[in-house]
Amino acid sequence: MLVREWISPTEGQGWFYQCLEETLCPFQWHYHPEFELTFTLRARGVRYIGSDIAPFGEIDLALVAPGQPHTWQANPPEQGQLHQVQVVLFRLEWLDGLAQGGLPELRALRSWLASVRTGVVFSQALAIALQPAFAELHSLRGVPRLACLLNILHALMQDAGARLIDGPGLVFHEDxxxxxxxxxxxxxxxxxxxxxxxxxxxxxxxxxxxxxxxxxxxxxxxxxxxxxxxxxxxxxxxxxxxxxxxxxxxxxxxxxxxxxxxxxxxxxxxxxxxxxxxxx
Structure with missing residues (x-):
């Protein structure tokens, strides 16, 4: 079944962060009006984003565009281990507000995100390079945490090895x-x-x-x-x-x-x- 996932922003912020440690990533199609950036560690399985279906390995980094059905299904981990999944969700309106409120440097990032219609799978090299940044994102708070997130987002659009997922994508509509x-x-x-x-x-x-x-x-x-x-x-x-x-x-x-x-x-x-x- 495919379900509409309702997301609440992190208190006082325009974005949402969640870190999960699981023994199993079940197959469950879901979608929402936010972009979803998912960083996965210690898991192997199959990633589903729209009509793109591909295996993923021990470290995986992907971006899902708004409204796109998606899910990850991982094989059971080795004994004593847990899958770790870090998820960041945000809307373009949040970046628009930051850009208009005194951070015009974010306009290039905003334009790049607007061009992503279905999703992006990032290179293993970038996923490995950003592993320390995701660890910091989990531990930091306040302005340093926001700065860490913006640095991660900036790095995404610099990834020459990224694979843009083909397809027309779906435009999320609230009617x-x-x-x-x-x-x-x-x-x-x-x-x-x-x-x-x-x-x-x-x-x-x-x-x-x-x-x-x-x-x-x-x-x-x-x-x-x-x-x-x-x-x-x-x-x-x-x-x-x-x-x-x-x-x-x-x-x-x-x-x-x-x-x-x-x-x-x-x-x-x-x-x-x-x-x-x-x-x-």
């Missing part, structure tokens, strides 16, 4: 009808689902909801439904030994042939080849 429709879609995308059903749940006509998807999120209902289903299928391909036919049905596709066509269209490989390529 209540669209949010209700998205919540219903995200709970039921693995079963037969039509635009008319979402419209009825949201209290809008199908034509209105279609317009909201187009104008508010720059996508269509069918494209978002297919993306969610293929993301779920990729998760099953990489984490189970289930048959292609089972995965097609479990992901909401009415037929195996339709699943194959859509999978190849979005991932450029048949499902079995994708499973082998990503696992290798």
């Amino acid at each position: 209540r009808r669209l949010q209700v429709a998205l919540a219903h879609l995200q709970q039921h995308y693995t079963r037969p689902l039509a635009l008319a059903e979402l419209a009825a749940v949201a209290g809008a006509s199908p034509a209105t909801l279609k317009r909201l998807f187009h104008d508010g999120m720059k996508t269509t209902f069918s494209a978002l439904l297919a993306s969610l289903r293929i993301g779920h299928a990729c998760h099953l391909l990489l984490t189970t030994e289930r048959s292609i036919a089972f995965i097609a049905t479990a992901s909401g596709f009415p037929s195996v042939s339709q699943f194959y066509r859509k999978f190849i269209e979005l991932k450029a490989l048949p499902p079995a080849q994708y499973r082998s390529a990503v696992r290798s």
Whole structure:
């Protein structure tokens, strides 16, 4: 299931920081209107950002754009160890306020972030270099902590080895009808689902909801439904030994042939080849 995650800013600040130590990172699609910078240590698994699905290693640094479905799923750690995940969430409006309030040096960073539509996976070299900075971010408070965060953000846009995640991305939209429709879609995308059903749940006509998807999120209902289903299928391909036919049905596709066509269209490989390529 994909859930809307509600974020409260750190008290008195325009951004939110969280550090988690876990024995397991479960597969749970979620999204929110903030940018999310995630630094992961002592974990190995699969990272899902929008339609981009890739393995990650012992140290990982990635940025997720607003509104993008994402999750990390890590393998169980070695005995006596815990996964460590540091998360920073913020909105462009926060940087706009700082820039307009006397820090015009942040305009370049703001412009770079505005160009990130889906996400960025940063180089291992940068992740390793920033490990001490993330340790400081966790321990510092007040102005030194803010300065540390801004230095980390500045370093991101200097990373020549960063991989910009392709794709049009989704534009997060706060319209209540669209949010209700998205919540219903995200709970039921693995079963037969039509635009008319979402419209009825949201209290809008199908034509209105279609317009909201187009104008508010720059996508269509069918494209978002297919993306969610293929993301779920990729998760099953990489984490189970289930048959292609089972995965097609479990992901909401009415037929195996339709699943194959859509999978190849979005991932450029048949499902079995994708499973082998990503696992290798």
